[in-house]
Amino acid sequence: AQSVTQLGSHVSVSEGALVLLRCNYSSSVPPYLFWYVQYPNQGLQLLLKYTSAATLVKGINGFEAEFKKSETSFHLTKPSAHMSDAAEYFCAVSGVNFGNEKLTFGTGTRLTIIP
Amino acid sequence: DSGVTQTPKHLITATGQRVTLRCSPRSGDLSVYWYQQSLDQGLQFLIQYYNGEERAKGNILERFSAQQFPDLHSELNLSSLELGDSALYFCASSAVQGAGSPLHFGNGTRLTVT
Numbered sequence: 001a002q003s004v005t006q007l008g009s010h011v012s013v014s015e016g017a018l019v020l021l022r023c024n025y026s027s028s029v030p031p032y033l034f035w036y037v038q039y040p041n042q043g044l045q046l047l048l049k050y051t052s053a054a055t056l057v058k059g060i061n062g063f064e065a066e067f068k069k070s071e072t073s074f075h076l077t078k079p080s081a082h083m084s085d086a087a088e089y090f091c092a093v094s095g096v097n098f099g100n101e102k103l104t105f106g107t108g109t110r111l112t113i114i115p
Numbered sequence: 116d117s118g119v120t121q122t123p124k125h126l127i128t129a130t131g132q133r134v135t136l137r138c139s140p141r142s143g144d145l146s147v148y149w150y151q152q153s154l155d156q157g158l159q160f161l162i163q164y165y166n167g168e169e170r171a172k173g174n175i176l177e178r179f180s181a182q183q184f185p186d187l188h189s190e191l192n193l194s195s196l197e198l199g200d201s202a203l204y205f206c207a208s209s210a211v212q213g214a215g216s217p218l219h220f221g222n223g224t225r226l227t228v229t
Contacts, residue, residue, distance in 0.1 A: 041222075043220035045220070094215065101163070101216065102160050102163050
């Protein structure tokens with residue numbers, strides 16, 4: 001079964017600084033990977049997804065993630081943090097086979113932006 | 116706006132009661148998923164339906180049941196409620212059959228059991 005591990009339940013960065021949120025996956029074959037963001041009192045919104053095309057994936061709001069098979073990682077980055085980036089971020093994985101579409105989520109990382 | 120509608124937004128009920136949560140997927144989406152989000156368990160997959168049929172089952176309690184109707188809306192029924200069932204329940208939908216299709220989430224129903 002696929003799973004993801006998010007390192008760091010809380011991350012704080014200064015406004016304008018680099019954002020790096022870590023996610024490692026566990027799967028016998030390279031899975032499909034996703035990053036979602038959750039703002040307070042809202043549902044989850046898709047930031048980006050990796051489905052075995054380009055290893056560097058660009059998403060919304062200036063975020064991107066790089067799939068590294070050798071490190072089984074899919075870390076999320078943004079060059080310059082903005083106050084509006086404060087939210088909870090979830091890494092998720094799905095299988096690649098027919099009938100295995102559900103997403104399994106990590107425990108989340110709460111991002112705080114320091115003015 | 117994801118296009119996924121969940122009702123009600125909030126629900127407060129007592130232990131032992133039964134409630135029904137409703138979800139309307141995005142127009143054209145055939146798959147519906149239910150997730151439970153709580154502080155101690157995180158986001159847990161409960162169940163998936165595809166075009167009216169159960170497709171995958173996760174950690175869903177026997178007291179919980181779901182169905183997807185011909186018009187593709189879905190309902191999650193929670194019975195014999197316990198304090199520990201208090202959580203945010205999300206519905207999500209996806210467009211195509213097969214892995215790799217992103218899920219689109221509603222804003223959730225917050226259930227409080229007193």
